[in-house]
Amino acid sequence: AQSVTQLGSHVSVSEGALVLLRCNYSSSVPPYLFWYVQYPNQGLQLLLKYTSAATLVKGINGFEAEFKKSETSFHLTKPSAHMSDAAEYFCAVSDGDYKLSFGAGTTVTVRA
Amino acid sequence: DAGVTQSPTHLIKTRGQQVTLRCSPKSGHDTVSWYQQALGQGPQFIFQYYEEEERQRGNFPDRFSGHQFPNYSSELNVNALLLGDSALYLCASRRQGTSGNTIYFGEGSWLTVV
Numbered sequence: 001a002q003s004v005t006q007l008g009s010h011v012s013v014s015e016g017a018l019v020l021l022r023c024n025y026s027s028s029v030p031p032y033l034f035w036y037v038q039y040p041n042q043g044l045q046l047l048l049k050y051t052s053a054a055t056l057v058k059g060i061n062g063f064e065a066e067f068k069k070s071e072t073s074f075h076l077t078k079p080s081a082h083m084s085d086a087a088e089y090f091c092a093v094s095d096g097d098y099k100l101s102f103g104a105g106t107t108v109t110v111r112a
Numbered sequence: 113d114a115g116v117t118q119s120p121t122h123l124i125k126t127r128g129q130q131v132t133l134r135c136s137p138k139s140g141h142d143t144v145s146w147y148q149q150a151l152g153q154g155p156q157f158i159f160q161y162y163e164e165e166e167r168q169r170g171n172f173p174d175r176f177s178g179h180q181f182p183n184y185s186s187e188l189n190v191n192a193l194l195l196g197d198s199a200l201y202l203c204a205s206r207r208q209g210t211s212g213n214t215i216y217f218g219e220g221s222w223l224t225v226v
Binding site for chain 1: 116143145147152153154155156157160168170202204206214215216217218219220
């Protein structure tokens, strides 16, 4: 079975500062990994995905994530936070059967 | 191009009642999955439908059932509602056979059980 652990339920950053959201996964097979963002009272929007191609994945809105097999990690970063980045972020894993297993989520607040 | 659409957006039900939620997948998509997202938690997989059959199921009781129609739209039914069923129910769709697992989510249906 696959699972993910998101370290830190809440992250607060200053506008313009680095955003770093941590995700570690557990999978018995090479995983597919995803980051989704959820704005208040909305559904999930895909930020980026890793599907065994390049280990550094670039997504929308300036986000990127690096797959590190040795660390079983898939951390999400953005060099410079914007107020519009305030949202909840979910890391998810799939073993290819298209069933996603999500982490508990990390809420990001951005300070002006 | 319409994305995944869900209805209703909000509803309130009483314990013991039954509820039906509806989902239309993104154009060109033929596989629909349902997820339950309780407040403050990540989404949990309920089940997946393809070719009008349930293909995979998560750890949910039989009170949760579904259906997929020939036009690929889907319904989620929950019987004998419990207070703990209060959650955001998300529908997701994809096209079978596509690589990269691109799964699109709808805005969700907020269910409150009182």
